[in-house]
Amino acid sequence: MTGQVAAFGAEGARGSLAGPSDYLALLKPRVMSLVVFTALAAMIVAPGALHPVLAITALICIAVGAGAAGALNQWYDADIDAIMTRTRTRPVASGKIGRQEALEFGATLAAFSVFAMAFLVGYVPAILLAATIAFYVFVYTMWLKRSTVQNIVIGGAAGALPPVIGWAAVSGAAFDPLPWLLFLIIFLWTPPHFWALALAGSEDYARAKVPMLPVVKGSRTTRNQIVVYTILLAASAVTPYALGFTGLIYAATAAIGSAAFLALSVALWLAPVDRERVAALRVFAFSIFYLFALFTALAAEKLIGLAPAEPTVTKAEQVVKQRLPGAPPASNW
Amino acid sequence: MTPEEKKKLNQRNWALAGVLLAFVVLVFVVTLVKLGANVANRPL
DSSP, X not given: OHXXXXXXXXXXXXXXXXXXXXXXXXXOHHHHHHHHHHHHHHHHHSSSOOOHHHHHHHHHHHHHHHHHHHHHHHHHXXXXXXXXXXXXXXTTTTTSSOHHHHHHHHHHHHHHHHHHIIIIIOHHHHHHHHHHHHIIIIIIIIIITTTOTTHHHHHHHHHHOHHHHHHHHHHOOSOOHHHXXXXXXXXXXXXXXXXXXXXXXHHHHHHHTOOOHHHHTOHHHHHHHHHHHHHHHHHHHHHHHXXXXXXHHHHHHHHHHHHHHHHHHHHHHHOOGGGHHHHHHHHHHHHHHHHHHHHHHHHHHHHTTOSOXXXXXXXXXXXXXXXSTTOOOGGGO | OOHHHHHHHXXXXXXXXXXXXXXXXXXXXXXXXXXXXXXXXXXX
């Protein structure tokens, strides 16, 4: 442990044994894949047309921006990453890449991704990308993670923003309702996803003194909260269909997926202590599949032509118009 | 610097060169896309 702390404090790439794969690991590629996928789905359903080259450019900027945030997270959290079993092989925690190097690498890529987005794609997605990186690094990593049990709840906003960025890259609009519904879905998905992981490895978080819910409030409260958030998630997942933004394929995926997610959460809630870890890992694994399924359905429906024709003219707008004469069109929300 | 460190340094340099080249190509292609048909229609 002491050796690891000393190792990640060591600076200088010149004599380093870090290869390109270590720098790729610094970008947290698994997190990046989920970020890119949700942004891509939003880009597919967004109204308007973006040249494929510009769409790929936007996705690269989002991927690099997310990776930069991951690198800056590893720079700041090297001390606790080195303590936790799950994270101690990360490049900075294991000493392969120096902290200073990770900071410079992350900050350079963050600036690069935002400026490239601004000049090659548009200012609105660039501002959103900058806000996402800043929120993840300054608000979640530096402030919330070590100070409050609500760390991943509030911090989840950073991971929920990529669909809004993707949507803005295509449409140029930052305040359409559908991308913010997608934001809400990922925002409510984050607590059961991370708390299930934290339940399975709560000793890890306790050793690192990270105030995750199972460490601070215990297993029972965490299981209760997972069920509550899964119910809220299920409600938010069917909302895009209820408001007329999506079709039946998405609705069926959301309904079946949410029912399965809720069943696994209830199974975790009911599980005896000796089965808790297995039940928690099931919830964690399914949560990843669930989010991919939801966004795949959303995108597939649009690609095969089964999505509602005008995603921004919706039942929601009609309801508002009926109730509030003179209300602006949904696209101006 | 040990031979292993030198090998890793070479790998990092080549990776960086590849990334920079890819970025130059990306900016070039994006420029063509943004200019579009105006590339052909410009006054000579």
